[in-house]
Amino acid sequence: MKTLIKWLAFSLLLVGSCKSEKKSDPTSIVSGEKPVVYVSNYPIYFFASEIAGENIELRFPAAELSDPSVWNPVADTIAQMQSADLILVNGASFESWLMNVSLPQQAVVNTSQEFSERLLSGGKTFTHSHGDEGEHQHEGTAFTTWLNLELAAKQAESVKEALTRLHPEKKSVFEENYRKLAGDLMQLHKEFQHTVAGKNDKTMVFSHPVYQYLEDAYGIQGKSLHWEPDTPLDHDMLHEIGHLQKDHRIEYVIWEGEPLAENVEKLKKMGIQSVVITPMGGAADQTNFMEGMRKNLEALKEVYGIRE
Numbered sequence: 001m002k003t004l005i006k007w008l009a010f011s012l013l014l015v016g017s018c019k020s021e022k023k024s025d026p027t028s029i030v031s032g033e034k035p036v037v038y039v040s041n042y043p044i045y046f047f048a049s050e051i052a053g054e055n056i057e058l059r060f061p062a063a064e065l066s067d068p069s070v071w072n073p074v075a076d077t078i079a080q081m082q083s084a085d086l087i088l089v090n091g092a093s094f095e096s097w098l099m100n101v102s103l104p105q106q107a108v109v110n111t112s113q114e115f116s117e118r119l120l121s122g123g124k125t126f127t128h129s130h131g132d133e134g135e136h137q138h139e140g141t142a143f144t145t146w147l148n149l150e151l152a153a154k155q156a157e158s159v160k161e162a163l164t165r166l167h168p169e170k171k172s173v174f175e176e177n178y179r180k181l182a183g184d185l186m187q188l189h190k191e192f193q194h195t196v197a198g199k200n201d202k203t204m205v206f207s208h209p210v211y212q213y214l215e216d217a218y219g220i221q222g223k224s225l226h227w228e229p230d231t232p233l234d235h236d237m238l239h240e241i242g243h244l245q246k247d248h249r250i251e252y253v254i255w256e257g258e259p260l261a262e263n264v265e266k267l268k269k270m271g272i273q274s275v276v277i278t279p280m281g282g283a284a285d286q287t288n289f290m291e292g293m294r295k296n297l298e299a300l301k302e303v304y305g306i307r308e
Contacts, residue, residue, distance in 0.1 A: 035085035035166050040095050041068045041281050043146040044088050044111060046289035047156040051177045052163050055170050059084075066257070066282040069143060072097045086166050088159055092119050094143035094281075109162040111155040112145050119145070120212045144210050144279050148217035149189035149293070153182045184290060192218050192297055199304045204252040205244055210279050211254065220300075223248065229259040233266050245270065252303050275299045 034057040039045045045060045052058070061077050062068035073081065078101055081087055087103060089095050091110035112119065122142040146152040160178040164171045196218040209224035223244055227237065244250050253259075253267055254277050264274045277296045278284075284292045301307075 036083075037086045037088065037163075037166075038081050038084045039088045040071075041090050042283050043152065043280060043289055044090055044155065044159065045283075047111075047152075047159045047181065048088060048163070050181045051156065051160050051174050052167075052170075053173070053177065055167060055173065056086075056163070060283070063283050067279075068282055069094050069096075073101065078103075086162060088162060090143060090145065090155070091116075092143040092145050093122060093140040109158060111158040111162075112151070114158060115145075115151055115154055118151065120216060122209075122212070142210075142212035144213055144281060146213075146280065146289075147211065148213040149185050149192060150217065151213065153185040153189070156181050156185065188290065188293055188297070189217075192300070195297060195300055195304060195306060196220060202252075202304065203248045203250060204254055204303060205241065205250050206254045207259075208256055208279075210256065210281075211277070214277070218300075222254070223250075227253075227255075229255045229257040229263070232260060233263050238266065238270075241267070241272065242270065245272065254299075254303075275303055 034055065036059065037048060037052070037056045038059050038061070039048055040060075040062065042060070042063075045058065045063075048056070048058055059080075061073060062071035065071055081103060084107060087108045089098065089108060089110055091112035120142040122140040146155060156178060160174050163174050167174075200219050200221055203221040203223065206222050206224045207227040207229065209226070211220075211222060211224070214220060215222050225237075225240065227233075233241075241250065241253070250272060252273050252275050254275055256276075256279055258276055259274050267274055277299050278292055280289060280292050280296075287295070
């Protein structure tokens with residue numbers, strides 16, 4: 001009887017030890033289950049989807065928003081993210097909510113961390129606090145990093161590496177898919193460079209200050225306003241663009257989305273054309289990231305008068 005009791009006690013101890021060991025590994029995957037991966041914007045969603053395919057359960061909580069940078073997770077979503085296998089974020093101040101949410105740091109991967117020295121200023125300052133530290137400030141950076149397609153390829157690489165650490169059995173699949181994606185991104189990057197090269201004599205107006213990486217990467221000259229495409233242009237706004245037109249020979253306004261027809265007409269009467277270049281932070285409408293960026297390239301060709 002004593003032998004039986006000792007054997008049962010040893011068996012229970014062994015089972016408990018195994019459970020404890022599994023719980024301590026944040027990247028472990030239950031056999032037969034897909035790892036759960038959260039993303040914070042559409043470019044990261046696209047990269048993860050292209051690289052991992054059906055090998056992960058990919059979740060994009062802000063998918064319904066055209067601009068996920070203004071998204072704030074509710075309590076239920078935070079709880080689900082806290083138990084996720086991996087959380088891929090853009091970084092570069094895109095996720096302002098991260099300063100106020102507690103997530104397991106070992107699960108969070110900042111996809112722009114590797115090129116932090118190349119981040120551009122966004123001209124904003126954020127104030128927040130961490131526990132007993134009291135309030136302090138961080139200077140915000142411009143966050144649409146993926147509009148520089150070279151940086152987009154680097155973010156895709158960070159996604160690939162994070163997925164490989166999470167699911168090493170699929171390393172070869174992830175590597176192959178990443179190489180194809182990176183090749184497509186860099187080819188498009190060269191096409192953007194070729195489109196603008198030697199043609200920086202044009203100055204345009206951007207309806208919002210979200211194109212910093214596009215301007216910086218491809219040598220585009222632009223001035224930024226704070227206009228919404230679905231807001232009618234009033235007297236003050238027209239006065240503002242009039243001054244810019246006089247001082248900088250403005251010929252084009254670049255909009256984030258399709259502007260109101262009346263806005264297009266008012267600008268046209270001033271000799272200013274309207275062109276849409278989508279920042280691509282939110283889910284693309286009936287297209288994907290690569291197709292959306294190609295449409296942006298075609299819009300840029302129109303601005304620079306390139307006919308093919």
